[in-house]
Amino acid sequence: MKEKTVVSDIDRSLYDFRYEEDESEYFDSGLSKEIISAISDEKNDTEWMREFRLKALDIYSKTKMVEWGPSIEGLDVDNIVTYIRQRSRMNTDWSEVPDDIKDTFERLGIPQAERESLAGVGAQYDSELVYHNVRKEVAESGVVYTDLESAMHDEKYADMIREHFMKLVPPTDHKFAALHGAVWSGGSFVYVPKGVKLEIPLQSYFRLNAKGAGQFEHTLIILEEDSYLHFIEGCSAPKYYEAGLHAGCVELFVGKNATLRYSTIENWSKNMYNLNTKRAVVDEGGKIEWVSGSFGSHVSYLYPMSILNGKGASAEFTGITFAGEGQNLDTGAKIVHNAPDTSSYINTKSISKSGGISTFRSAVTVNSNAEGSKSAVNCESLMLDRISRSDTVPVMDIKTDKADIGHEAKIGRISDEAVFYLMSRGLDEESAKAMIVRGFADNVSKELPLEYAVEMNNLIGLEMKGSIG
Amino acid sequence: MANLLEIKDLSVSAEEKEILKGVSLTLSENETHVLMGPNGAGKSTLGSTIMGSPEYTVTKGKILFDGEDITELSADKRAKKGIFLSFQNPIEIPGITLSQFLRNAHEQVTGKHTKLWDFKKQLKAAMEVLDMDTSYAERDLNAGFSGGEKKKAEILQLLILKPKLAILDETDSGLDVDAVRTVSKGIDEYKRTTGGLLLVITHNTKILDALKVDKTHILADGAIAAEGGAELVGQVISEGFEKYTKKD
Ligand SMILES: Nc1ncnc2c1ncn2[C@@H]1O[C@H](COP(=O)(O)OP(=O)(O)OP(=O)(O)O)[C@@H](O)[C@H]1O
Numbered sequence: 272m273k274e275k276t277v278v279s280d281i282d283r284s285l286y287d288f289r290y291e292e293d294e295s296e297y298f299d300s301g302l303s304k305e306i307i308s309a310i311s312d313e314k315n316d317t318e319w320m321r322e323f324r325l326k327a328l329d330i331y332s333k334t335k336m337v338e339w340g341p342s343i344e345g346l347d348v349d350n351i352v353t354y355i356r357q358r359s360r361m362n363t364d365w366s367e368v369p370d371d372i373k374d375t376f377e378r379l380g381i382p383q384a385e386r387e388s389l390a391g392v393g394a395q396y397d398s399e400l401v402y403h404n405v406r407k408e409v410a411e412s413g414v415v416y417t418d419l420e421s422a423m424h425d426e427k428y429a430d431m432i433r434e435h436f437m438k439l440v441p442p443t444d445h446k447f448a449a450l451h452g453a454v455w456s457g458g459s460f461v462y463v464p465k466g467v468k469l470e471i472p473l474q475s476y477f478r479l480n481a482k483g484a485g486q487f488e489h490t491l492i493i494l495e496e497d498s499y500l501h502f503i504e505g506c507s508a509p510k511y512y513e514a515g516l517h518a519g520c521v522e523l524f525v526g527k528n529a530t531l532r533y534s535t536i537e538n539w540s541k542n543m544y545n546l547n548t549k550r551a552v553v554d555e556g557g558k559i560e561w562v563s564g565s566f567g568s569h570v571s572y573l574y575p576m577s578i579l580n581g582k583g584a585s586a587e588f589t590g591i592t593f594a595g596e597g598q599n600l601d602t603g604a605k606i607v608h609n610a611p612d613t614s615s616y617i618n619t620k621s622i623s624k625s626g627g628i629s630t631f632r633s634a635v636t637v638n639s640n641a642e643g644s645k646s647a648v649n650c651e652s653l654m655l656d657r658i659s660r661s662d663t664v665p666v667m668d669i670k671t672d673k674a675d676i677g678h679e680a681k682i683g684r685i686s687d688e689a690v691f692y693l694m695s696r697g698l699d700e701e702s703a704k705a706m707i708v709r710g711f712a713d714n715v716s717k718e719l720p721l722e723y724a725v726e727m728n729n730l731i732g733l734e735m736k737g738s739i740g
Numbered sequence: 741m742a743n744l745l746e747i748k749d750l751s752v753s754a755e756e757k758e759i760l761k762g763v764s765l766t767l768s769e770n771e772t773h774v775l776m777g778p779n780g781a782g783k784s785t786l787g788s789t790i791m792g793s794p795e796y797t798v799t800k801g802k803i804l805f806d807g808e809d810i811t812e813l814s815a816d817k818r819a820k821k822g823i824f825l826s827f828q829n830p831i832e833i834p835g836i837t838l839s840q841f842l843r844n845a846h847e848q849v850t851g852k853h854t855k856l857w858d859f860k861k862q863l864k865a866a867m868e869v870l871d872m873d874t875s876y877a878e879r880d881l882n883a884g885f886s887g888g889e890k891k892k893a894e895i896l897q898l899l900i901l902k903p904k905l906a907i908l909d910e911t912d913s914g915l916d917v918d919a920v921r922t923v924s925k926g927i928d929e930y931k932r933t934t935g936g937l938l939l940v941i942t943h944n945t946k947i948l949d950a951l952k953v954d955k956t957h958i959l960a961d962g963a964i965a966a967e968g969g970a971e972l973v974g975q976v977i978s979e980g981f982e983k984y985t986k987k988d
């Protein structure tokens with residue numbers, strides 16, 4: 272008997288089912304002041320947010336297209352619907368979520384996971400959250416977990432949000448950050464008070480169901496001194512022919528001696544442009560742990576950044592990227608050592624097959640004030656055939672000689688000898704290759720939340736199917 | 741006794757290079773055969789070709805197993821029919837434990853699902869025969885194993901998978917005196933419990949001590965140069981291969 276887990280027996284059909292949308296709820300595609308103002312009206316934005324959006328739109332139109340990564344020519348932002356009105360208000364009870372939407376999340380295993388292993392869940396469908404809830408005892412400890420819009424209208428948090436919103440990732444950062452500033456919608460706000468350590472994770476799940484649309488959720492997490500949180504983010508979308516766009520933004524503030532673990536499994540459909548920006552700033556003695564699995568999307572640009580601002584702060588990044596046919600996944604991690612005795616550790620694996628391209632970029636900056644800092648980067652990539660590409664691009668900028676920096680990169684192809692060895696023990700070619708890939712990914716998948724580790728294993732099995740030829 | 745493995749006029753090449761040149765061999769159930777020959781003669785090539793390595797191309801002749809032509813079968817299908825090769829250089833597979841892997845292989849080869857508990861029991865018993873610490877079962881397959889440990893792990897797989905034909909490619913080389921004895925014990929155990937056919941490729945006699953050799957074949961320059969009984973082993977050890985290799 273296979274052990275039953277929360278998200279078991281995944282196959283792609285699980286992500287590919289979809290419900291017809293009522294298109295009258297779609298806002299016009301493209302970008303204009305009118306559309307942005309309409310979003311503000313719809314959301315009952317505060318005055319500063321209205322201005323913020325319009326300013327971001329202005330920055331967007333003046334900013335050049337990003338140029339560092341793979342081509343995004345197939346993406347025409349003017350054809351993307353940036354906002355879809357939700358049919359129902361956000362609920363704290365699944366039974367009040369419209370049936371088709373509830374069914375979508377049921378199939379993804381979210382309510383079940385919530386019952387079994389999570390402290391709270393947020394579920395976003397297209398532009399808006401449809402569900403958000405935390406366990407009573409969690410709420411009682413002072414932890415806030417809600418959507419950003421509600422929090423912004425709550426006088427207790429309004430100032431806090433205004434103080435932090437897009438301060439780490441300003442709209443001037445790059446064109447898609449500006450776009451995000453103009454049209455952002457949904458996402459989560461988490462606040463963990465001083466000394467509160469949440470033993471079980473919170474999870475937000477983002478589902479983009481509408482075709483030809485964009486998802487622009489904003490996640491803002493603030494951890495006070497000595498607190499702990501594990502936050503899990505999952506995303507998926509069904510397949511359409513029209514290109515979709517995900518330009519989310521994640522801003523994480525990790526207080527003194529606090530630890531935040533941020534896990535993501537991204538499995539967008541293979542027509543998505545995933546241009547996501549994630550950033551964390553860490554105070555003295557604090558720690559950010561990123562765990563990141565990128566499997567989906569047509570093109571990804573994703574380089575979570577950790578800014579180590581306090582003495583002894585640390586960052587760990589564990590990532591895996593799997594690029595199959597038609598995918599070009601440009602991922603990486605950026606670390607800025609900006610205080611003494613900070614440390615960072617990057618450990619990644621990238622896999623490519625059937626012509627997929629995966630590029631891993633690491634960028635480590637050690638400023639002159641960061642004496643006594645340590646950084647170790649370990650990147651491995653595996654190509655499953657001769658038409659696929661895998662690259663690692665390390666960049667280091669070290670401004671002090673009192674730092675300990677290590678880097679190791681390995682690029683390899685799946686070895687015919689290893690495949691033959693396993694086949695000589697009775698495994699067919701597909702299973703042999705899947706076993707090698709799972710083994711390759713093992714020390715990363717161990718870091719994933721259990722149900723996602725299982726999902727990743729299934730995805731690898733699935734990806735390997737039909738890859739023999 | 742029935743012929744289990746018949747190799748008929750087999751020619752094999754790799755990367756345009758002809759390595760085996762018309763090799764014929766007949767091996768029957770329950771027998772023990774020894775294959776000797778100078779370095780580079782083609783012994784490993786023969787072993788790998790019987791196992792179905794895609795590295796080698798059969799250009800002529802065929803391989804019959806249990807009367808069936810298996811020349812075109814993939815390695816996994818041959819494994820399922822009961823062929824096993826102990827590799828001269830076992831491959832390291834990081835991230836998969838020896839025990840996970842063996843359980844999977846066992847399921848594939850037997851086509852049966854074994855309860856985890858029962859499998860662990862079998863594995864433990866086999867590891868005892870080989871004086872292997874059980875902690876090795878939870879280590880990644882061959883990864884970081886010493887040369888000798890890798891060879892022991894091969895024989896462990898032999899004991900668990902119980903094939904009808906076991907080809908042991910220099911399983912004894914690189915082993916210390918005690919390890920050779922332990923590995924021989926494992927091979928003997930396999931032989932006693934399954935009565936399988938053994939094809940032992942070796943440069944030494946130590947590993948043969950515990951075995952009753954039925955036939956010896958000398959492979960030189962890709963062809964069978966001589967065949968005989970157990971006595972041929974001793975003769976080769978004392979005289980070398982000189983008389984079988986043509987000088988030109
Ligand atoms: N894949 C290959 N491509 C090209 N040449 C090969 C290949 N495999 C083996 N050979 C060559 O074929 C010959 C026979 O090699 P093989 O490994 O079968 O020898 P062997 O008899 O097992 O030798 P040893 O006693 O050293 O193990 C050698 O000359 C070797 O270099």
Ligand SMILES: [Mg+2]
Binds near residue numbers: 784785828
């Ligand atoms: Mg050899």
